[in-house]
Amino acid sequence: MNQEYSLLAEFNYDLVDVERGYANRTLYVNLSDNTIHSKPVTNTMKDIFIGGRGFGLWLLWDGIRDDTQWDDPENEIVISSGPIGGITQYPGSGKSIVVTVSPTTQCAVDSNVGGHFGPYLKFAGWDAIEIQGKAERDVIVFVDGVKGKVSILETPIETVDTHLLGEEVLELFADSEMEKRSISSVTAGLGADHTLIGCLNVSLYDPRRQHIRVKQAGRGGTGTVLRDKKIKALVVKSPPVKGDSNQPADLERITRVGRTMNKEVYQQDPLQNSMRTKGTTMLVDIIDYNDLLPVNNFQYGSHPETPKIAGDFWEKRFEQNLPDGCWYGCTVSCSHTAEGYLIKTGPYQGQRSYVDGPEYETIAAVGSNCGIFDPEAILELNFYCDTYGIDTISFGTLTAFIMECYEAGILNRDRTGGLELNFGNAxxxxxxxxxxxxxxxxxxxxxxxxxxxxxxFAEKYAADPQFLQDIGMEAKGMEYSEYITKESLAQQGGYGLANKGAQHDEAWLIFMDIVHKSIPSFEDKAEALHYFPMFRTWFGLNGLCKLPWNDVEPADNRKLYSGMEAAKVPEHVQNYVDLFVGVTGRSEVKSGEDLVRMSEAVYNFQRVFNLRLGFGTREHDAIPYRSVGPVTAREYESRQERYDKQLQDLVGFDPTGKTTQEKMAELRKYREAQYEKLVDAVYKRRGWTSQGVPTLETLKRLKVDFPEVVKVVQQANGE
Ligand code: SF4
Incomplete structure (x- = not known):
């Protein structure tokens, strides 16, 4: 280490090889009393909770009280990859999952992130790091997986913002240029100190560009919790990564699957999505074309200026001579950067840096949803959100809400301290x-x-609470991610019924619902809202990225399968069975259904966790009306023909001669009833009561009927 520091605690441990995807122990660090110890990974943990999000939820459940708040010392941050996390043969295999009690939802939140931290932590000897307590002054927790040492340190580093701190940390802990590749850090920034929407930045060192790059665990305020604990950085140093670092049970099996998949990515990506050149920005014009791009706080779904911020622009802005994966061996390589960005405002004005991304969600959140179609402004906002440790999605969605309040007269310059926050004001x-x-x-x-x-706003400015509720795009306290859902009942459920809040990573059903029209009935939608959230959960249990699952498809996928079956991409599901068995050796796992069952156990456990913390029942699955239908007359009139036809055809209400207000009222009654029917159908399919509580039979079937879990459910049912 190259600087003065104070050592607050040190813990020496034996270096062990990973076996079949597990280090078989987790690391516990308490910052209140500076204790550090090792915990064994039990067979129950492996069998039921698998890893990643499952380990995080289990450790958090065990570590907190029923009434723990996000800023109590008992709250924990748990970071874990998962058994497949860290393989290099298959794309998307290096994710980490962060779990904590969220400042925004006050429930257990999980956030999936790239960068190298989770796999490096495992290769350093730990399946998860669990941090509890609060330090008195800013500390760094350093896990040295080369020497077998964990330290809690106070350092003279004053920086908090990530783009500088990440580099300083690297200089501090890397003994050579080569060693920088073996280090990953988790940091936040000054924005996480002052907001509830702080994100975590997880680094990887890019030797070709000779600086770190960062990926974000964005949702739910994880960065706010990190800074509340006075953690400046979590740092891990790993032994060098090799193709067999995970010590898989059957290396040949995962190599074979990976080889086929990588070939498919090279052949199909340019024909299908161009993720390798455009990343997720390729979605911008597709989503706009389908009237699904949030514009002006989710009022409208497209805009004539969208081409200015769409994939073709970003393809030119990103460096195209380097593959940009966020873990070794990811041939999808969607994780692009805008290099040489000249910062235009704020404390770093005039300096040049790089921007990781922007990705689709950021472009839509801080761009179109706020009426901003200037790519330079989007880069500026992306840069500062990242370095301040602020979630771009929450920032964009809440700014769009503020802008609508401003235009509706609820806010004005006096109330915003002089800021003119109308739509489009970058x-x-x-x-x-x-x-x-x-x-x-x-x-x-x-x-x-x-x-x-x-x-x-209701209390101070006497704003209409119903209007605020209708236009405030949050569910369970989490700001919506960036898709218009008014015409997709299934995606309304995808947001409203997600355990963590309004994030699409549990279910993204819009295309299946309204473009392919392959889930027409309530039962079809309920089946989709069972299968897809469960299958997506599985990625988070295993340290995987979900993009290679269905953002690239085999050439014959749509010839061999149709409807919901095609959306599952059966050949890729089989790949994941092969990967899981190939790594863990658990040969009893035979099919995609077995993978879904693993997720179901963790998913239901998380639902009960929400119940335990005072949420998790039907009223908490409510969604704002803006995500169901038009709130304002202008919004209705922008799609008048469509809505009038629906009133006629679906509701049996003749719109002729009716005022917009009358038509809106009828449409609202109909659409709200549809959502409730959907909720009923989904609860039934998931094995929950009509109040959204998992039944004891469901818990037993999934083997999560632990006494403390059953007790929570019985209390929720008034037994
Ligand atoms: S597909 Fe993209 S986000 Fe996923 S692991 Fe690969 S580079 Fe990272």
């Missing part, structure tokens, strides 16, 4: 972000998130 949006970074002005209010702002 300058004010950037200043709002700097206020979050500084912890000043209206940025402090905005950083509380939409759910709390709704309350504040």
């Amino acid at each position: 300058e004010s949006s950037i200043e709002l972000l700097h206020q979050m970074g500084r912890g000043q002005g209206f940025g402090r209010t905005a950083g509380l998130g939409i759910r709390r702002m709704k309350q504040i």
Whole structure:
């Protein structure tokens, strides 16, 4: 180490080889009393919780009380990859999953992130790191997987913002240029200090560019919890990564599957999605074309200026001579950067840096949804969100909410401290972000998130609570990610019925629902809202990225299969069976159904976890009306022909001669009833009561009927 530091605690441990995807122990660090110890990974943990999100939820459940709040010392941050995490043969195999009690939802939140931390942690000897307590002053937790040592350190580093801190940490802990490749850090930034929407930045060192790059665990305020614990950085140093670092049970099997998949990616990606050149930005114009791109706080679904911020632009802006994976061997390589970005505002004005991304969600959140179609402004917002440790999705969605409140007269310059926050005002949006970074002005209010702002605006400014509820795009306290759902009942459920809040990573059903029209009935939608959230959960148990599952398909997928079956991409599902068995040796796992059953156990456990923390019942699955139908007359009139036809054909209401208000009222009754019917169908399919509580039979079938879990369910049922 190259600087002065104070050592607060040190723990020496034996270096062990990973066996069949597991290090077989987890690392516990308490920052209140500076204790560090090792915990064994039990067979129950492996059999039921698998790893990643499952390990995080299990350790968190065990570590907190029923009434633990996000900022109590008992709250934990758990980071774990999963048994497949860290293989290099198959694309998308290096993710980490962060679990904590969220400042925004006050439930257990899970956030999936790239970068190298989770796999490096495993190769350093730990399947998960579990951090509890709060330090008195800023600390760094350093896991040295080469020497077998864990330290809690106070260092003279003053920086908090990630783009600088990540480099300083690297200089501090790497003994050579070569060793930088073996280090990954987890940091946040000054914005995470002052808001509830802080994200975590997980680094990887890019030897070709000779700087770190960062990927974000964005959702649910994980960075806010990190900074509340006064953690400046978590750092891990790994032994060099090799093709067999995971010590898989059957290396040949995973190599064979990986070889086929990588060939398919090279052949099909340019024909299907161009992720290797455009990343997820390729979605922008497709989503706009289908009237699904959020514009002006989810009011409209497309905009004539979208081409300015769409994939073709970003393809030119990204460096195209380097494959950009966020883990070794990811041939999908969607994780692009905009290099040489000249920062235009704020504390780093005039300096050049790089921007990781932007990705689709960021472009839609801080761009179109705020009426901003200037790519330079999007880069500026992306850069500062990342370095301040602020979630771009929450920032964009809450700024869009503020802008609509501003245009509706609920806010004005007096109330925003002089910021003119109308749609399209990039300058004010950037200043709002700097206020979050500084912890000043209206940025402090905005950083509380939409759910709390709704309350504040109703109380302080006598705003109509119903209007705020209708336009405030959050569910369970989490701001919506960036898809218009008005015409997709299934995706309304995808957001509303997700355990963690309004994030699409549990279910993205829009195309299946309204483009391919392959899930027409309530039963079909309920089946989709069973299968897809469960299958997507499985990636988070195993340290995997979900993009290679269905963002690239075998050439004959749509010839061999149709409807929902095609969306499952059966050949890839079989790949994951092969990967799981190939790594863990668990030969009893034979099919995709076996994978789904693993997820179901963890998913239901998480639902009960929500119950335990006071949420998890039907009223918490409610969604804002803006995600169901048009809230304002202008919004209705923008799609009048469509809505009038629906009233006629679906509701049996003749719109002729009716006012827009009358038509909106009828449409609302119909659409809200549809959502409730959907909720009934999904609960039934998932084996839950009509109040959304998993039944004891469901828990027994999934083998998560632990006494403490059953007790929570019985209490929820009033038994
Ligand atoms: S597909 Fe993209 S996000 Fe997923 S692991 Fe590969 S580079 Fe990372």
